[in-house]
Amino acid sequence: MEQSSNIEEQDLSLKLFVVLSRAMESITKRVEEDIRRYGLNPTEFAVLELLYHKGDQPIQKIGTKVLLASSSITYVVDKLEKKSFIERKPCPRDRRVTYAVITNEGTELMNEIFPKHKEAIQDIFAGLNNSEKDELIKQLKKLGLYAEEL
Amino acid sequence: MEQSSNIEEQDLSLKLFVVLSRAMESITKRVEEDIRRYGLNPTEFAVLELLYHKGDQPIQKIGTKVLLASSSITYVVDKLEKKSFIERKPCPRDRRVTYAVITNEGTELMNEIFPKHKEAIQDIFAGLNNSEKDELIKQLKKLGLYAEEL
DNA sequence: TTCATTAATCTCGAATTCGAGATAATTATA
DNA sequence: TATAATTATCTCGAATTCGAGATTAATGAA
Incomplete structure (x- = not known):
C-alpha cells in the first residue's frame, strides 16, 4: 500500500x-525560429541581450549569467565581435579582465529586434491566459528552486 | 490603454x-547527472529506453520519436552498438530498413537502472505535491500543444 | 619582498548535433 | 515494363559546447 502509492507517485513525476x-x-523550437530570423543563434542572442539590458560585462560574468563554460564564452564573443555587435575592451584596473561591450550597431540591432522578439514570445505563449501564466510561473519557480538546491 | 495592457501581457509571457x-x-542538469551515473548520455538513454519499452524499431522511427536528425541517429546507434546494448538487424521485407534491437545486455542494464532513474526523477520533482503536478501537467500540455501547432 | 594561491581568459581536442548530399531499395506512374 | 518519385540509411563537414590545461595577472601569507 505504501509501496503502490510510491509507484504511482513516481509515474506521475515521470509523466510530468x-x-x-x-x-x-515545442516552445524552444519556435523561439529559435524567431531568433534565427535575426541572423543570430540563441546563445548569441542571450549574450547580446545581456549586454543590451545590463550594460558592459566582464567576459567571465557572462558565463555565469547565461550558463556557459568559459571556453564557450570565448567562442560566442569571438563570433559577436566578428559581426561587429560587440567589442572587447580591456579593464584598466585589472589586466586579467576583458569587458564585452555592445557597439552602436549591436544596440541598433537590439532596438529593432527585441520588440519583435517579445511579440513572438507573446504569440508562442498565447495558449494560456494571464492568470494561468501567473500560476504556472509560481509552480515552475517552486519546481526550479527545489531542483536547483538538491 | 489597449497598448499598455499588451505590453504587460508581453512582459508576463517573457517572464514565463x-x-x-x-x-x-535546473531539472535537466539533475536528470543528466543521474543518467551519466549509468555510463550513458541523455540521447543514448532515450534510445535505449524506447527499445526497452516499445520493442524493436526501424532506425528511422527512432529519429521521429526522440526528435533527432537521421545522421544523429546513425551516430547514437553506432555508439550503443559498440557498447553492446543494441544490435542492427536488417529487415527481411524491406531491404532499405534496418532495425535497432536491444540485446540481453541492454535489457539487463535497463532492468537495473530504470527503477533508479524513476526514483531520481521522483526526488527531483518532490518540490510539488501530486495535485500540483496534475495541474502543472494540464497547463504544460495546453502550452505545448499550442506552441506545436503554431 | 617572495612564493603560493586564486582568478580571468584563452587554446585545444573531444563529443554531439545538424543539414546537405550520396547510395540503394521500394513504390507509383506513364 | 521503364521511369520517376519516394524512402531509409549513411557519409561528410560545419557548428556548438564542454573540460583540461596553459598563460598571465592579482592577491595573500610568510
Whole structure:
C-alpha cells in the first residue's frame, strides 16, 4: 500500500517530466525560429541581450549569467565581435579582465529586434491566459528552486 | 490603454519563458547527472529506453520519436552498438530498413537502472505535491500543444 | 619582498548535433 | 515494363559546447 502509492507517485513525476520536456521542445523550437530570423543563434542572442539590458560585462560574468563554460564564452564573443555587435575592451584596473561591450550597431540591432522578439514570445505563449501564466510561473519557480538546491 | 495592457501581457509571457527555461535548466542538469551515473548520455538513454519499452524499431522511427536528425541517429546507434546494448538487424521485407534491437545486455542494464532513474526523477520533482503536478501537467500540455501547432 | 594561491581568459581536442548530399531499395506512374 | 518519385540509411563537414590545461595577472601569507 505504501509501496503502490510510491509507484504511482513516481509515474506521475515521470509523466510530468515527459510533458515538461515536450512542451519545452515545442516552445524552444519556435523561439529559435524567431531568433534565427535575426541572423543570430540563441546563445548569441542571450549574450547580446545581456549586454543590451545590463550594460558592459566582464567576459567571465557572462558565463555565469547565461550558463556557459568559459571556453564557450570565448567562442560566442569571438563570433559577436566578428559581426561587429560587440567589442572587447580591456579593464584598466585589472589586466586579467576583458569587458564585452555592445557597439552602436549591436544596440541598433537590439532596438529593432527585441520588440519583435517579445511579440513572438507573446504569440508562442498565447495558449494560456494571464492568470494561468501567473500560476504556472509560481509552480515552475517552486519546481526550479527545489531542483536547483538538491 | 489597449497598448499598455499588451505590453504587460508581453512582459508576463517573457517572464514565463524565462522562468520555464530556468526551471528546465535546473531539472535537466539533475536528470543528466543521474543518467551519466549509468555510463550513458541523455540521447543514448532515450534510445535505449524506447527499445526497452516499445520493442524493436526501424532506425528511422527512432529519429521521429526522440526528435533527432537521421545522421544523429546513425551516430547514437553506432555508439550503443559498440557498447553492446543494441544490435542492427536488417529487415527481411524491406531491404532499405534496418532495425535497432536491444540485446540481453541492454535489457539487463535497463532492468537495473530504470527503477533508479524513476526514483531520481521522483526526488527531483518532490518540490510539488501530486495535485500540483496534475495541474502543472494540464497547463504544460495546453502550452505545448499550442506552441506545436503554431 | 617572495612564493603560493586564486582568478580571468584563452587554446585545444573531444563529443554531439545538424543539414546537405550520396547510395540503394521500394513504390507509383506513364 | 521503364521511369520517376519516394524512402531509409549513411557519409561528410560545419557548428556548438564542454573540460583540461596553459598563460598571465592579482592577491595573500610568510
